[in-house]
Amino acid sequence: MGGWFQDNGPLLGLALLDGIASAALIFMVAVGLNLVFGVLRVLNVAHGSLFAIGAYAAASVGVFAASAGLPAWASLPALLLAAILVGLVLGPLVERLLLRRIYDEEPVLQLLVTFALFMILEDAQKLIWGVQPVSFSTPVSLLGTVDVPFGADVIPYNTYQVILLPLVAVATLAGLALFLRRTLTGRVIVAVTTDREAATAMGIDARRVFLLTFTFGAMLAALGGALSAPTTSLVPGIGASTIVLSFAVVATAGLGQIEGAALTALMIGIGRSVAVTFAPELEVVVPYMIMVLVLLVRPQGLFGVVETRRI
Amino acid sequence: MTLPRMEALLGLLVAALLVLAALSTPWMKFVLTIALAKGIAVLGILLLLRAGQVSFGHALYVAIGAYSVAFLAPSIPDAALLLPAAALVATLAGALIGLFVSRYREIFFGMLNLALSMVFYSMLEKFYHLTKGTDGIRVPPLTAAGMTLDRVTFEWTVFATALVLALAFGAFARAYLLSPMGEALGAIKTRETRLEFMGVSPRRVLLSAYILSAMMAGCAGALVAMTTRHVTPLLSYWTASGELVFIAILGGAGGVLGPFLGAIAYELVRVYAAATVADMWQMILGAVLLLVILFARGGIWGLLSARAGKGAGA
Numbered sequence: 001m002g003g004w005f006q007d008n009g010p011l012l013g014l015a016l017l018d019g020i021a022s023a024a025l026i027f028m029v030a031v032g033l034n035l036v037f038g039v040l041r042v043l044n045v046a047h048g049s050l051f052a053i054g055a056y057a058a059a060s061v062g063v064f065a066a067s068a069g070l071p072a073w074a075s076l077p078a079l080l081l082a083a084i085l086v087g088l089v090l091g092p093l094v095e096r097l098l099l100r101r102i103y104d105e106e107p108v109l110q111l112l113v114t115f116a117l118f119m120i121l122e123d124a125q126k127l128i129w130g131v132q133p134v135s136f137s138t139p140v141s142l143l144g145t146v147d148v149p150f151g152a153d154v155i156p157y158n159t160y161q162v163i164l165l166p167l168v169a170v171a172t173l174a175g176l177a178l179f180l181r182r183t184l185t186g187r188v189i190v191a192v193t194t195d196r197e198a199a200t201a202m203g204i205d206a207r208r209v210f211l212l213t214f215t216f217g218a219m220l221a222a223l224g225g226a227l228s229a230p231t232t233s234l235v236p237g238i239g240a241s242t243i244v245l246s247f248a249v250v251a252t253a254g255l256g257q258i259e260g261a262a263l264t265a266l267m268i269g270i271g272r273s274v275a276v277t278f279a280p281e282l283e284v285v286v287p288y289m290i291m292v293l294v295l296l297v298r299p300q301g302l303f304g305v306v307e308t309r310r311i
Numbered sequence: 312m313t314l315p316r317m318e319a320l321l322g323l324l325v326a327a328l329l330v331l332a333a334l335s336t337p338w339m340k341f342v343l344t345i346a347l348a349k350g351i352a353v354l355g356i357l358l359l360l361r362a363g364q365v366s367f368g369h370a371l372y373v374a375i376g377a378y379s380v381a382f383l384a385p386s387i388p389d390a391a392l393l394l395p396a397a398a399l400v401a402t403l404a405g406a407l408i409g410l411f412v413s414r415y416r417e418i419f420f421g422m423l424n425l426a427l428s429m430v431f432y433s434m435l436e437k438f439y440h441l442t443k444g445t446d447g448i449r450v451p452p453l454t455a456a457g458m459t460l461d462r463v464t465f466e467w468t469v470f471a472t473a474l475v476l477a478l479a480f481g482a483f484a485r486a487y488l489l490s491p492m493g494e495a496l497g498a499i500k501t502r503e504t505r506l507e508f509m510g511v512s513p514r515r516v517l518l519s520a521y522i523l524s525a526m527m528a529g530c531a532g533a534l535v536a537m538t539t540r541h542v543t544p545l546l547s548y549w550t551a552s553g554e555l556v557f558i559a560i561l562g563g564a565g566g567v568l569g570p571f572l573g574a575i576a577y578e579l580v581r582v583y584a585a586a587t588v589a590d591m592w593q594m595i596l597g598a599v600l601l602l603v604i605l606f607a608r609g610g611i612w613g614l615l616s617a618r619a620g621k622g623a624g625a
Contacts (some may be wrong), residue, residue: 043422043588107363108360109422111365111417111418112556112560112604115367115600116596116597116598116600116601119553119593119594119596119597120593122414122593122594123591123592126590127590127591127594147402164416244425244426244429251422251423281437281438285430285434288426290429292423292426292427295415295419295423299414
């Protein structure tokens, strides 16, 4: 065992760092998906498309900022700006035009409606940004690299992925927890999540809460996408793989669990990157294996609570 | 005329029309065989929809059926043996996976199926030495019940088999849905707890429908493999599963003719649309799906039977 570590230590360290970086991104998407499901009770399959559109929009805004002669540091706020824009435009549009019509429908139809939306957005994104890979790596090169000590080895890794992404994810987690527990709007959202009817009876405008939550969730997805844009080249299909992966996180953690989603994202992110390094052919399978194993033992998810059945 | 009788007559009429269409142009025969195969797979989706469950991963069983044919063809090169073999493999896979997924409902059920089909997809893609990856496997020429047929005759044989299977599965699915098992499926959708009160296990009801749907999808996959003579991992990609659900909604979940009407409409439109608006194909599908759900809930079959009902009343 010691010999194995001697040989593969740096590789394992690299895999762990990769895992943390991707976990941060997965978390951003999964937490939005979870929040929207918790409040609206609609699993938004198009959430992955919002991620993809956020990523492409960030690349466009970043490239535009660079061509307009703005300094390199401006690429960071550009990412944020792009995400907020995508969320503010698409969020209310989708909620108002589409979701509002189907809140009272059966879950199957809700699922199909967001699936249809996903198909539409997927092609819209191809029409706007084409099918050629798009890349935008200014923020990564801007922040340079950092030497991460790992046991006896030192691993140079880019600062953007190993420091900034996890920081943003942790800030989102903490911010969201504080927002939901300490502010009035947050507590209203929690109230609607727990019992929509009772909350409405107390005078809460559930429709406004739905609109607000969906827009916020869309923004989180777009932010996840925007943050991922500098780390990879964007190709059609990232929306699909993202939604499947973040669903795996949400299902493993348990629906409606925010802190749980963070831990699970870490677990799945690291599991996947370790697989990429040591058993590449298992890469795509690992997240689902984790999910299936967890669900076999705990059908409600790792942190989920068993819902009382309404007869 | 009562609706069930009309359904049966209409089914035979559609079958006759299909034979005529297949006779008219050679490529029609190919398109319609694929449409019939998909219709059979969608029939399985229909059973699950009756329970209010939608599987976003049933292309898994289509792919299992197709790959069974491709893997077994070198050792048993006979279509009459390969078809039941493929159905058997898909049924076994369905029973195994069904034991797991029948514990879940709605979103979990849909997405777990999706996840499993994607796992199979990536396995087909990554284990190159077994599956030849994305290149796929060619299916060698097959005999039919011991007879060596020329290409055109073989294609006709597959078409006829697909048609007979479609009629048989259609009749079976209708009988199944009217049986106590079918009624119990409907009860899972409305109020599962009531089934338990009656001493019926909802899990077993769903499991048997799931296994049946896997078998139908496996047959569909075998027919697809015999028609296209080439299988690729794309058969189990999530878009293929989405296609099946799409056809189910388009055709209408109300009757067993719906899946076939939907599949024929879908395949015919695809032949033209994929050539002219390839970039926007998915977008058009999505828009149609939205329109059907929001404005024509019963799909093609719903529109037809509403029209017929009005005609009978007048």
